[in-house]
Amino acid sequence: VMGVGRTFAEAFGKAQYAAGEVYPTSGVAFISVREADRRHLKEIGDMLLAQGFKIVATRGTARELQNVGVTCEIVNKMREGRPNIVDMIKNEDIDLIVNTTEGEQSTRDSFEIRREALQHKTTYTTTIEGARALCKAMAYTDSEQVYCLQDLHREITEQGV
Template sequence: MPFARFAGVDTILGPEMRSTGEVMGWDRSFALAFLKAQMGAGTNLPAEGRVFLSVKDTDKTAALATAARDLVAMGFEIVATRGTATWLAEANVACEIVNKVYEGRPNIVDRLKNGDLALVFNTTEGTQAINDSRDIRAVALYDKIPYFTTAAASIAAVQAMQARLVGEIGVRTLQG
């Protein structure tokens, strides 16, 4: 992740950072292009493990529920905060509930520090939620755990992980 170059930086993306980048992925499909872009930026999407999912209410969409089901179909286990777990249960997605930091221990930061999680999807809204997730972002960055802060990027990451299973990662020229 490019953030690893700057000690103490918070990885939550503001509008100006969502529109800039260091690399470009190029392929016939968006999913493989996104995968290549992540690889080029130094983000290694996992092939197995547990995924932490905590999303704001406006991101609790059918598309994100489908992405969560796709993760389970690929063999991943889902770990979620209570509100997200309730939404996932309504969408027929099995998950394990984990405490938020202020809800006591063990909590999500403990799970990250223990190496229990391979991927983080955490969308937040409002100052309090952003502050509450700062420790999560810091640990994920330090331990090089891929971390996505928007629903669109989370869905794209799942699509990229699926594409990696069935597609060959090749080289293409910009002209062809």
């Protein structure tokens, strides 16, 4: 499948749509990221809020989101009792998942989260780069704008790219 667009986000969104991946455009987004990825939380959180998502996050991620002004609610990790994130996925209360991990326990939890996400057809990403691309592409996933490849080539050539 090939998606064509004037930006990466547009091309990526169209390609995903053509491949049968329909992204949610609002709902509840779950975010839990490793320490090294927390510097990107404001960007990702702001994009999700602007798209119309409510954000839920694990305690550490929620604290960092709130510190940078992104509104969110806290959800339990699997080992913190119930209801937890896996329960929410099973109940289809989660529409989008951004989950990056490091460490043995987080990786085990992530496996359970991914398994439930697959069973319930919940969109998820395991990298910040993927989250960024997904957020930007959401605006284009049902776009029917058609581009002639020759016109795009001419534009690129004229720009000297």
